[in-house]
Amino acid sequence: MEFGTLYLGLAVLFGLFMAWGIGANDVANAMGTSVGSGAIRFRQAIIIAAVFEVAGAILAGGEVTRTIRKDIVDVSSLSANPELLVYGMLSSLLAAAIWLLLATRRGWPVSTTHSIIGAIVGFSVAGMGADVVNWSKVGTITLSWIVSPVLAGIIAYAVFSSVQRLVIDTPDPVANARRYVPGYIFMVGFIISMVTLVKGLKHVGLELSLAQSVGVAVAIGVGIAILGAWLIRRVMIIADDDRDFHYANMEKIFAILMVFTAIGMAFAHGSNDVANAIGPVAAVVGIVQSGGDIAVHSATPVWILLLGGIGIVIGLATFGHRVMATIGRGITELTPSRGFAAELGAATTLVLASGTGLPISATQTLVGAVLGVGFARGIGALRLDVVRTIFLSWAVTLPAGAVLSIVFFFLFRLVFS
Amino acid sequence: MAFKSSITRLFARSPVRPLQQHMDRVQSCVQELEPFFEAVAAGNLARATEIQKDIAVRENAADDLKHKLRGRLPRGLLMPMSREQVLEVLTMQDKIANMARDIAGVVVGREMKLPPPLAEPLALFVRRCVETSAQAREVVDELDELVEAGFRGGAVERVENMIDALHQIERETDKLERRLRRSLFAIEADYPPVDVIFWYRIIDWIGEIADLGERVGNRLQLMLAR
Numbered sequence A: 001m002e003f004g005t006l007y008l009g010l011a012v013l014f015g016l017f018m019a020w021g022i023g024a025n026d027v028a029n030a031m032g033t034s035v036g037s038g039a040i041r042f043r044q045a046i047i048i049a050a051v052f053e054v055a056g057a058i059l060a061g062g063e064v065t066r067t068i069r070k071d072i073v074d075v076s077s078l079s080a081n082p083e084l085l086v087y088g089m090l091s092s093l094l095a096a097a098i099w100l101l102l103a104t105r106r107g108w109p110v111s112t113t114h115s116i117i118g119a120i121v122g123f124s125v126a127g128m129g130a131d132v133v134n135w136s137k138v139g140t141i142t143l144s145w146i147v148s149p150v151l152a153g154i155i156a157y158a159v160f161s162s163v164q165r166l167v168i169d170t171p172d173p174v175a176n177a178r179r180y181v182p183g184y185i186f187m188v189g190f191i192i193s194m195v196t197l198v199k200g201l202k203h204v205g206l207e208l209s210l211a212q213s214v215g216v217a218v219a220i221g222v223g224i225a226i227l228g229a230w231l232i233r234r235v236m237i238i239a240d241d242d243r244d245f246h247y248a249n250m251e252k253i254f255a256i257l258m259v260f261t262a263i264g265m266a267f268a269h270g271s272n273d274v275a276n277a278i279g280p281v282a283a284v285v286g287i288v289q290s291g292g293d294i295a296v297h298s299a300t301p302v303w304i305l306l307l308g309g310i311g312i313v314i315g316l317a318t319f320g321h322r323v324m325a326t327i328g329r330g331i332t333e334l335t336p337s338r339g340f341a342a343e344l345g346a347a348t349t350l351v352l353a354s355g356t357g358l359p360i361s362a363t364q365t366l367v368g369a370v371l372g373v374g375f376a377r378g379i380g381a382l383r384l385d386v387v388r389t390i391f392l393s394w395a396v397t398l399p400a401g402a403v404l405s406i407v408f409f410f411l412f413r414l415v416f417s
Numbered sequence B: 001m002a003f004k005s006s007i008t009r010l011f012a013r014s015p016v017r018p019l020q021q022h023m024d025r026v027q028s029c030v031q032e033l034e035p036f037f038e039a040v041a042a043g044n045l046a047r048a049t050e051i052q053k054d055i056a057v058r059e060n061a062a063d064d065l066k067h068k069l070r071g072r073l074p075r076g077l078l079m080p081m082s083r084e085q086v087l088e089v090l091t092m093q094d095k096i097a098n099m100a101r102d103i104a105g106v107v108v109g110r111e112m113k114l115p116p117p118l119a120e121p122l123a124l125f126v127r128r129c130v131e132t133s134a135q136a137r138e139v140v141d142e143l144d145e146l147v148e149a150g151f152r153g154g155a156v157e158r159v160e161n162m163i164d165a166l167h168q169i170e171r172e173t174d175k176l177e178r179r180l181r182r183s184l185f186a187i188e189a190d191y192p193p194v195d196v197i198f199w200y201r202i203i204d205w206i207g208e209i210a211d212l213g214e215r216v217g218n219r220l221q222l223m224l225a226r
Helices: A004-036 A042-060 A062-071 A083-106 A112-128 A135-168 A173-204 A210-233 A248-289 A302-330 A336-356 A362-375 A385-416 B006-010 B016-030 B033-041 B045-071 B083-109 B116-141 B143-148 B153-190 B193-224
Strands: none
Touching: A004 A042, A004 A083, A004 A112, A004 A248, A004 A302, A004 A336, A004 A362, A004 B006, A042 A173, A042 A248, A042 A302, A042 A336, A062 A112, A062 A135, A062 A248, A062 A302, A062 A336, A083 A112, A083 A248, A083 A385, A112 A135, A112 A248, A112 A385, A135 A173, A135 A336, A135 A362, A173 A210, A173 A248, A173 A336, A210 A248, A248 A302, A248 A336, A248 A362, A336 A362, A362 A385, A362 B006, A385 B006, B016 B045, B016 B083, B016 B116, B016 B143, B033 B045, B033 B083, B033 B116, B045 B083, B083 B116, B083 B193, B116 B143, B116 B153, B116 B193, B143 B153, B143 B193, B153 B193
């Protein structure tokens, strides 16, 4: 293929740019609730994010990557001129990354997922006609954007209500926190490893039966629950701390739990959102390496997943930490007993979506989860009008991503042919 | 870069802490009434004036907080209690401080002299009324724990007991008020009628502080019952 190496180089470059944008903006949202509630320190958040975003991308990011790579555009109809898909994917990456940068600068609450989907649909319609777009898939994805915050909210509501019943609303919250928190830790480990085992690991070359998956997931869940119980035993319970605020010691135990949900959140975010950067890269790499053949069945190479993970870590290290710092100061009302419920709801939803191959917005899912806790009368004050802002950001981000990618698409076609 | 995110945007400042701080200031205003009436009973007008000025300053400080909190409660907030309930509690608290300011203002402004037979029952009455408002402050102080507990279980029970105690104290102030009025009635012929009328009014206002304290408790009880 003519310019093959150049296409590859550009794809890697733009993919890194996009992953950088995700790390600079999105990851801070995913980790910010843990930092904001005081459960983990800023530095710990960076390390957790760096390790588990990459792990999530590699272990469970395959399905969403595939969706973005070849389920939105019907690639089979493009075998005559595969360059068009290369231009389109490059344009989409560039468009989404630039839009993300612009929005982060302005403080607009945009979603990386929406910008990349908007960009891909945009170039396809303008460059190759509306027929090549797999509209039923786009419809499913759009529906999942509405369902995911609602589902996260319901899970968070249920989890927080169970905490109220089992721990807070009891004569001895500290003793009950000791008893039940390892159970929640088990849930985090079980759900995430279960989805990963069932859906994610095929491209790593590991295939397990359902029974084997359940067995391994239970083992992982029990393992980290034991680790959690050990950490909880080391928590210093100081009776005097409860004098002003009767729940101070109980919250210390929930802070341990929140370390685990923060890890789950980083993993879940990596599994879903890294694909926004590397899905298009994988598409370009697939076409170039097969010499122009639009390879429908090749798996996503692990090095590309790793590339996305590294880009995110760079984004986090260069800019994301600043965003995270402002979030940490902004959220003082979120105590660990609520924060973990929100994160558990969001992480579960995210990782389920990753398993199903649906690209959803991590930030919006988390917003839904926090509102769920709010509806359980758990949080001091939440602004309901952010829901409106979110819909507004859809209305802007989708066409913005589309228009930008259309411009780049025609530009690339002009330059290369 | 402007580093803002939708997650930060989601969280508004909870009104609970400012509401508690406001009540703290209100109480710091009200509790001055005890030394104030001691000074009045001793006929020490200079000392009474000093305290009256102090009460006015504290009332102003409470007002500042009130305005700040009102400005911070836009519509469209999701809170564990309704916006209207918060504003009502705030209004009640505010009225307590206003009452204390007016009482001290009128007594000093008219240079009112306390008839000696009233000294003892008045001191008792004032103390009990200040205690009512102190108890209301204690209840408001539990609000953060109620939010933490999600308005359920043990915390609710504890606060309900505190509100019961508040009602109890308020009933006692009613009794003390009747006693004080009888004492004043017994001697009213011996003093200038205008002074007597004003003393009736002051007694009324002091009793109003206890009433308002009780009403703060009632508003909080409404928050519990949802």
